[in-house]
Amino acid sequence: xxxxxxxxxxxxxxxxxxxxxxxxxxxxxxxxxxxxxxxxxxxxxxxxxxxxxxxxxxxxxxxxxxxxxxxxxxxxxxxxxxxxxxxxxxxxxxxxxxxx
Amino acid sequence: xxxxxxxxxxxxxxxxxxxxxxxxxxxxxxxxxxxxxxxxxxxxxxxxxxxxxxxxxxxxxxxxxxxxxxxxxxxxxxxxxxxxxxxxxxxxxxxxxxxxxxxxxxxxxxxxxxxxxxxxxxxxxxxxxxxxxxxxxxxxxxxxxxxxxxxxxxxxxxxxxxxxxxxxxxxxxxxxxxxxxxxxxxxxxxxxxxxxxxxxxxxxxxxxxxxxxxxxxxxxxxxxxxxxxxxxxxxxxxxxxxxxxxxxxxxxxxxxxxx
Numbered sequence: 001x002x003x004x005x006x007x008x009x010x011x012x013x014x015x016x017x018x019x020x021x022x023x024x025x026x027x028x029x030x031x032x033x034x035x036x037x038x039x040x041x042x043x044x045x046x047x048x049x050x051x052x053x054x055x056x057x058x059x060x061x062x063x064x065x066x067x068x069x070x071x072x073x074x075x076x077x078x079x080x081x082x083x084x085x086x087x088x089x090x091x092x093x094x095x096x097x098x099x100x
Numbered sequence: 101x102x103x104x105x106x107x108x109x110x111x112x113x114x115x116x117x118x119x120x121x122x123x124x125x126x127x128x129x130x131x132x133x134x135x136x137x138x139x140x141x142x143x144x145x146x147x148x149x150x151x152x153x154x155x156x157x158x159x160x161x162x163x164x165x166x167x168x169x170x171x172x173x174x175x176x177x178x179x180x181x182x183x184x185x186x187x188x189x190x191x192x193x194x195x196x197x198x199x200x201x202x203x204x205x206x207x208x209x210x211x212x213x214x215x216x217x218x219x220x221x222x223x224x225x226x227x228x229x230x231x232x233x234x235x236x237x238x239x240x241x242x243x244x245x246x247x248x249x250x251x252x253x254x255x256x257x258x259x260x261x262x263x264x265x266x267x268x269x270x271x272x273x274x275x276x277x278x279x280x281x282x283x284x285x286x287x288x289x290x291x292x293x294x295x296x297x298x299x300x301x302x303x304x305x306x307x308x309x310x311x312x313x314x315x316x317x318x319x320x321x322x323x324x325x326x327x328x329x330x331x332x333x334x335x336x337x338x339x340x341x342x343x344x345x346x347x348x349x350x351x352x353x354x355x356x357x358x359x
Contacts, residue, residue, distance in 0.1 A: 005263050006147045006158075007202070009106075010165050012263075013113075013143075014172055014191075016256035020117055021176030023248030026238045029181050029227055033188050036219065037172050040195045043211070047204050056299065060306050060314075062207050066214050067318040071325040073219045077226045078329035084230040086337050091238040 007048030014041030028083065028090045032076045039069045102150055103261045109146070110257050113139040114249040120177040121245040124237075127177070136173055140166045161201055168194035179239045181227050185220060192216050206300040 014037055021034025043062045050058025080090070087094050116139060120132035144162045171190040178184045192215045199208035242248075307315055 006161065006165070007198070008263050009143075009147065009260055010168070010198075012256045012259040013169055016110075016252040017117070017169070017172040017176055019252035019255070020245075020248050023251065024121060024242045024245040025176060026241070026243050027181055029223065029230070030176070030184050030239075033184055033223065034176055036188065036215070037175060037191060040168075040191060043207070044195060044198060047199060047202050047207065051202055056302055056306050059204055059207055059299065059303050060311050062204070063210060063303070063307065064314060064318060066210055067322065070214055070219060071321055073222060074325050074329045075332070077222055078332040080226055081229060081333050082335060082337060089236075089238065090230055093243065
């Protein structure tokens with residue numbers, strides 16, 4: 001089994017790539033897919049720390065992360081459908097009027 | 101020394117993602133792929149030299165870690181959302197394999213069932229529901245890609261630099277952590293036999309032992325989310341005038357004669 005440092009580095013990279021996607025893409029669906037990639041990085045991280053300490057707390061935390069991811073996906077996609085029905089576009093910038 | 105090599109690799113990786121980002125002038129996919137594969141190879145070589153004991157065999161870790169990074173890069177840069185979702189499934193499978201390597205079998209299987217089975221299907225449905233015809237500027241032009249890459253990889257670089265600093269101090273945390281500094285219950289300690297035979301039983305005992313209240317709260321959270329999602333998506337919304345001609349009701353799609 002590799003050292004936990006490798007997993008933490010990999011988790012950081014996945015988190016960064018997901019953040020790039022969330023900030024740079026304009027399609028609402030791809031933005032939320034990118035947040036799911038960030039979740040994957042976090043899950044790898046908590047399990048790696050769990051192994052570092054020889055305990056199962058991180059695994060339990062990873063399971064609760066899955067619950068949060070499912071909740072987030074359900075609500076976010078409901079919101080995307082609502083926004084799409086209003087403007088008939090998935091462009092996040094079409095809602096920039098809200099920035100004032 | 102090692103952090104600086106990591107920073108250079110992150111800068112090159114950011115450049116690869118920048119090249120692969122969808123742009124109106126067309127992305128330089130081939131150059132981005134070569135640069136990205138080179139960066140991943142360098143990263144894995146650095147991991148194998150610096151972070152891992154030299155006598156351990158970690159071929160599958162390197163293979164699936166590299167594949168996960170490559171697929172994640174493709175998710176955020178692909179101009180077609182459907183393909184992004186398929187590459188995301190690849191990321192999920194790679195992460196599941198990495199969890200199995202860490203002996204978290206239950207978490208890996210739950211990840212595949214929940215993500216690839218439920219969440220990804222929901223995404224696929226919404227992509228179909230909100231499909232726009234042809235290539236639209238939403239997908240072919242990124243918003244401030246340079247700033248986004250800069251911010252994200254500076255954060256990743258900060259984390260990576262910290263990993264190096266922690267490793268420099270010879271702190272070895274094992275199962276014998278003093279109970280005073282960790283306020284986790286003693287039942288969550290992982291017995292050696294559980295590590296040998298998989299940890300599904302152990303994680304069940306934790307979930308329905310010390311974390312029972314959290315499990316119940318998760319159920320309530322899922323219920324609230326379900327009610328919220330139904331309330332959001334059933335809401336009647338006024339269609340804002342987008343300048344497009346509206347089709348009358350019943351004339352959407354092709355006409356099919358009855359039987």
